[in-house]
Amino acid sequence: MVVCQGLCKRYGAFDALRACDLTVTAGEVFGLLGPNGAGKTTLIRLMLGYIHPTAGTCRVAGIDVVDDSVAVRRNVSYLPGDARLPRHMRGKGVLEFFAAMHPDGDLQRSLDVAQRLDLNLRTHVAFMSTGMRQKLALAVVLGPRTPLLVLDEPTANLDPTVRAEVLQMVREARADGRTVMLSSHVLSEIEETCGEVAFLRRGVLAHRLTMSELFQQHRITGDLDRPVADRLVDPNSDAIPMQFADRLVCSLADDAAGVSGASGSNSSTTVRLDTSGDLASFLGWLDDLGIRRMRVEPLGLRAVYDAVHFGQTIPVGVSTAPQGAMHAAGTSRPSEETVS
Structure with a gap:
């Protein structure tokens, strides 16, 4: 439904969007995430032909947006984030x-x-x-039954009951075979409705993931004896069994308050383990480790969002994008910034 190749928009020396390669499959709900100023609205306006690209191409429903933007908009129903309506009517x-x-x-x-x-x-x-x-x-x-529905912050200023109804309408549009592009700052809404998500940061398409992959990710936290914990996070150690090596990332908790026990070689510390795939296979090994006060929770979209935008390690199992999905992704390590 949407194919962008090397799409760029530059205002003087400022790059609002850089070398964006993006494909949106017909019949799916596709999420766009990123802080304010990340380039989401610029990408949407380029897709609809409201502004012209500095470089690259974009086709919507097989139509080049520069050659015939009016034909593109016949196939699209668009809710802007700052919708204006005639006040006298x-x-x-x-x-x-x-x-x-x-x-x-x-x-x-x-x-x-x-x-x-x-x-x-x-x-x-x-x-x-x-x-x-x-x-x-x-x-x-x-109202219009267009092939593509583009919604920029559709649930802004709505109460929870109405939000739920709007998301149900999005699911109904997908069931009718329509494609939906959804931009939202409410991560739970993206998790509920989208099949695939792209993260924009400072004009770059920085990461992309399939939600079905995300739902197989879990975060396990608990206390371990310090010598055992140190071996788990040591890259030269063989403490992690071979069958878990590519499905597990271990780290010590950053919060000093998570460290318990007396000082010395037998003290304990809080560890965090990000897992990918079937959780059941890990449980016996965790029991053998002697982990205490264990807590298991779904990883969730927030963890990936923070990883992309705060320069953290992207959780195991969700760190790759489909071939050709992105250009210039991961070209630089993001520095810390405020996320809206």
């Missing part, structure tokens, strides 16, 4: 206006979405709350 009038504008507009579907979101369409836009305007924008965008 009532809600129903807005739906009628946009349904008539888009070639695939469907007023009844938009009205049905508004009803599902519990939106009063008799109110003027000028008198709507921020959340009501977001619902109205969603009703506009979810």
Whole structure:
């Protein structure tokens, strides 16, 4: 559905997007993650032909966005992160206006979405709350049955119940065979809906993963005798069995408060083990190690997000991207920065 090759956007000396190679398969929900200013909106606007690339190409539904951006937008329904609606119109009038504008507009579907979101369409836009305007924008965008649906922060300013309903509509769009590109800062929403995720950082597509791979990752923490822990984190040690070597990353806890016991060779320390694959095969070995106060939890998208954007080691099993998925990924080690 979307194929970007070497896509770049430069403003003077500033690179808003650099050498982006991205493929989005038809019929999937694809997530875009990254802090504010990472390049997500720039990528979307390039895809839709609102701005022209400095270099590279992009095709949407087989159409080159530079050659015929109008044809591209016929195939797309787009919710921008800063959607503006006519303030002098009532809600129903807005739906009628946009349904008539888009070639695939469907007023009844938009009205049905508004009803599902519990939106009063008799109110003027000028008198709507921020959340009501977001619902109205969603009703506009979810009306047309376009092959591609692009949603930039679709659940912003919505209460939890309405958020859940919007995510259900995303899943329904996928079930209908449509492709959805979803940009969100709410990681749990990405985990619930997306099949694949790309991470943007400072204009570079820095990492990509399949969610099915992520769901096989677990983080185990617990206390170990210090000599045993030191052997596990020693790269020259054979403490980790061969069958686990490529599925396990061991490290000592960074938090000094996690260290317990008396000082000396028999003191204990907190270790962290990131695992990939079937967890059951590790349990017997962990028991033999003598690990205490063990806690097991799914790794989750937050751990990968932090690893990408804070320069940490990307957890085992999720550190590779499909062939050709990225260009310039991992060209430099990210430095610490604030994540929005």
